[in-house]
Amino acid sequence: MIMFAYLMRRVLFLIPTLLLVSIISFSIIHIAPGDPAELLLTGPDGVADPQVVEEFREEMGFDQPFHIQYGTWLMQVLSGDLGYSYMTDQPVAKAILHNFGATFKLAVVSMIFTLLIAIPGGIIAALAKDTWKDDLSRFFSLFGVSIPNFWQGYLMILVFAIFLDILPVGGYGEGGDLTHMILPALTLGTSSAAVLMRLMRSSLLDVLDHDYILSARARGLPEYIVIGKHALKNAFIPVVTMMGLSFGYLLNGSVIIETVFAWPGIGNLMVSSIYSRDYPMIQGTLLFVAGIFVIINLLVDISYAYLDPRLRYDKRNL
Amino acid sequence: MIKGIFNRSMLIGLILIGAVVFLALTAPWLAPQDPQKTNFDQRLLSPSSEYPFGTDHLGRCILSRVLFAARISLFIGGSVIGISFIAGTLIGSISAYAGGIVDETVMRFVDGFLAFPSMFIALAIAGIFGGNMTGLIIALSIVEWTAYARVSRGSVLAVKNMDYIAVSRMMGGRAPYILRHHILPNITSPLLVISTLGMGNVILAAAGLSFLGLGVSSAPEWGMMVNEGRLFLQSAPHVMFFPGIFIVITVLGFNFLGDGLRDIFDPRDTKQRWRLF
């Protein structure tokens, strides 16, 4: 019952944020100085014919007052219509969903890699604190967040696809098969692991300091229970939160990684729609991506409340 | 030895950053060639004594370009952090000080921006501006400023509610005095940490956007150079390799420094912890 009320409150608070998000997504074109129609039709060889621009302006409704434009768009969006792509004349929504599916697959595999590296790494670093293992883990983490992901991607391609020739250089394969996913997922996964490893370590160290660990030992419990059960269950709570934020990190990384590996995901879609000034696609993608981001954060908060019994039952914290 | 104030991370960070800054500053003298000079019969040469980092697809000396690109990256980083710092701190502090509905509105506004994954929105803004340095700086500033707003708002709120502020007011202390003596000391350390780490993040993001062709295009920039080298990955990997290494070194420097600073300001004594009771 308490959980439900908490959920409702959180969802309610989302509405102003989502509204703002929609405004930003819609009006992003106006950030740059200059006329939107001109901007959209300006190619590398200069401004287009003023007549064409004028027609375009009318067709797109840029001559309407802002709030009318926005209102019309919002109504369409709420009924599920995100407009049509300038480039392909296909529905924006369809393209977004299709591409997001590809990104989602990539994200899941990346997350698996991340967890496989970060969790044991962080635990070992914490248990071997102040030894060389700990220092190594710290260096890996710092290094991992300092590497530009595009460069790392190309290095991986150089090593695995070119020198060793055991994996493909890029592309989607047949509907996203594993061999095509490994390199991009590994690239994304290792950077995200760099961050998560630090968190796992500090979370576990924090927990090990608590009296209930000492008390568990004092009761004669074997060490593997003290660490494996008592320490880890507490230490994982913030890690689950971080996993959600990791997904955001992966989403950000997708912009570049999908370009490097020619993976047809949402990051790739965003980039190509910016190149081609495909305005409805840009609006739609921004809106969608923000929406996903917001939902993930909500899920993370909920899972946090669920995992920590103090938050589940204690009204005061909500 | 001022052991308390310096630690190993900070030192490593300062050395790396110092090296890059030095190279950036002395680039006009250090660079063996003009970074923009093309030379069509010297294309894609491997590193040699004449061209220590080799040449790119237009015959330009990569070492020279890399050195000049350092200036660009540091400039972009500095500008973005500077703008974000000023705008963010001002907005955050004023919002917290004003409180009430002003504060609420500003926070909703910030939340709105934060709802987007940073790369997407930076991409959109930089793209709309058409791919030049100004657009890049604006785009990245729009993403970065929120961190400063949050931190300064937090500090101001914390201090605002403390009793000694009420006492200070009663004794006639006015806003500027309170600002200087109570708020500033609290705020400096977290701001310093996020500025340092932010510098690293901005340089990475700028390189990423330039890699996509939406950042700097007229002058050499590390990310843009990696993009140029991508077509020659197999035949001339050195073209994309060297700019990338420099990105790593620079960002690593800022991360080491920030990490070290964070350890100092939030002391959790790692080696010397004992409990006494």
Added chain:
Amino acid sequence: MLSIRDLKVAFESPQGPITPVDSVDMDILDKETFTIIGESGCGKSLLANSLLGLLPRDAKVCGKVHMDGKEILSLKEKEWRKIRGNKIGLVFQNPSASLNPVFTMHNQLYETLKYSNKPSSRDKMVSLLKKTGIKNPLRRLSQYPHQLSGGMKQRFAIALGIATDPEILIADEPTNGLDVTVKLKIVEMLSKLHAERSILLITHDLNVASNLSDKIAVMYAGELVEIAPAKSFFEKPIHPYSSQLLASHPEKEMIPIPGFTPQLTQRPHGCRFHPRCALACRKCKTEHPQLEKIEEERYVRCFACA
């Protein structure tokens, strides 16, 4: 049954080595309630932790502790596990911190019983809880620590301590932070346990000490300065610190002891109490007194009194 000889616990600090526990000698007999009284920071809790081998990694321990004839300080980790819980139990200060917040009480009690190879049936758990005065034991078992009141948590902590049926139960400040009425009930409960096993009670609450103890030891600045049977201690304390401690009690004259407890790095030379002692003489400033036997079962560390 438990005999401690020359127990020292030392750490390295930026200001040099510090010894929070310095040459402690004492004996605890079978089924005896032995109380250590002292202010916060005098080293009592470290002493308790050292008896279970639970000191932090950088602690240096020396001395000898014999339990039923066997020396335990030199045990390896694996052998310690047989002692912890089974032979010596420990109830921590502040049960809010020593109960794991993410597991139910049932979970924590069950594992304690299981890993000590004691019967872990539901009936057994219920009877254990009843013994520590917990009403509605079945309901309480399904709850999490934060859902229990302070007194209830303390009872649980004690239940976990005796669940493994140790020969000695160490209770570190069991009444700390509890309301007066709850305090009385806990003391009542502890006195019932008195008949079954030895208890090493650590407290700074004189009322609790007087109600439960067979023997009293007073700790100051890492050392034991007086050991006496409880009755004679409260009638006539011998060490100046002891008498001033009793005099400072709200129910007596409430005279505070002048000065402050010395920091670990700034212990006075000679007798550690001399700066605050009304009876101090020149010898007290320069020579460090040893623990001397004055009467049958009474020991004092003081030049003026011995």
